Amino acid sequence: MRLVILNFLLLYLLPVRHVGLISQFARRDVQAKFRQSWLGLAWLILAPLLMLVIYTLVFRHVFQVRWSVPGEGNLAFALRLYTGLVVFNFFAECVNRAPHLVLEQPHLVKKVVFPLEILPWSSVLAAGIQLMSGGAILLALRWISMGSLPWSTLALPLVWLPLFPLCLGLSWALGALGTYIRDISQVVGMVVSALVFISPVFFPVEALPARMQEWMWLNPLAPVMTQTRLVLLQGQWPNLGDWAINLLGCMLVAVVGAIVFDRLRQGFSDVV
Numbered sequence: 001m002r003l004v005i006l007n008f009l010l011l012y013l014l015p016v017r018h019v020g021l022i023s024q025f026a027r028r029d030v031q032a033k034f035r036q037s038w039l040g041l042a043w044l045i046l047a048p049l050l051m052l053v054i055y056t057l058v059f060r061h062v063f064q065v066r067w068s069v070p071g072e073g074n075l076a077f078a079l080r081l082y083t084g085l086v087v088f089n090f091f092a093e094c095v096n097r098a099p100h101l102v103l104e105q106p107h108l109v110k111k112v113v114f115p116l117e118i119l120p121w122s123s124v125l126a127a128g129i130q131l132m133s134g135g136a137i138l139l140a141l142r143w144i145s146m147g148s149l150p151w152s153t154l155a156l157p158l159v160w161l162p163l164f165p166l167c168l169g170l171s172w173a174l175g176a177l178g179t180y181i182r183d184i185s186q187v188v189g190m191v192v193s194a195l196v197f198i199s200p201v202f203f204p205v206e207a208l209p210a211r212m213q214e215w216m217w218l219n220p221l222a223p224v225m226t227q228t229r230l231v232l233l234q235g236q237w238p239n240l241g242d243w244a245i246n247l248l249g250c251m252l253v254a255v256v257g258a259i260v261f262d263r264l265r266q267g268f269s270d271v272v
Helices: 002-013 018-033 040-062 072-101 116-146 151-160 163-180 185-194 210-218 221-233 240-271
Strands: none
Touching: 002 163, 002 221, 002 240, 018 040, 018 116, 040 072, 040 116, 040 151, 072 116, 072 163, 072 185, 116 151, 116 163, 116 221, 151 221, 163 185, 163 240, 221 240
């Protein structure tokens, strides 16, 4: 029994045997996304910059949103905003695509020997490339705004680590369910659109009433966004206790998602 569980976890959570295949699919996904555009991969940098300018203009000058930092300039405001956006964009990219992962590959579903469980891995890895480009912009903005990078910036990959099991688990679950229930993609799109406004993207968690803060921490994106601002903007190291709790919760999501995918995958060929 223990051997079966171990093999299952290795198959889904540590697919070492398929690293080459995963990277090949991820590279193909990134290239396909920008293949028809004139600027190509340059959009990895241009798209988030344009989005950041728009959000900064709207929330800074139209809605007059203010962080609890007196005398904060436009660049500093944009930096605080982008620390939340870069995390949310990665999550949204993975989750919005998840219901279509199996449906987009009908020729692979028919192949008995193809490891369908790697499809979420390739999707998350492709989104991870965009996360890295967003991270590069984030570091550049921090350098321009404050003239240096704190040593705590080294903890940024650690802070972002829980995002990957979270998105993998949701991708497995939604990918499997979306194969049978096509309406799931519409529901997911609406939920993700709402989630950007109930996550600490445009406001700090501390700005909420104490009771609402307790509920906000149930959102797995909230600790990641908060700790990203902590290590990058305030030069503080993350709270390892809070980080570990969030990581364990995200790992649980990954395990549950893998179980759902494994239970439902037998019928994929009948509905695709």
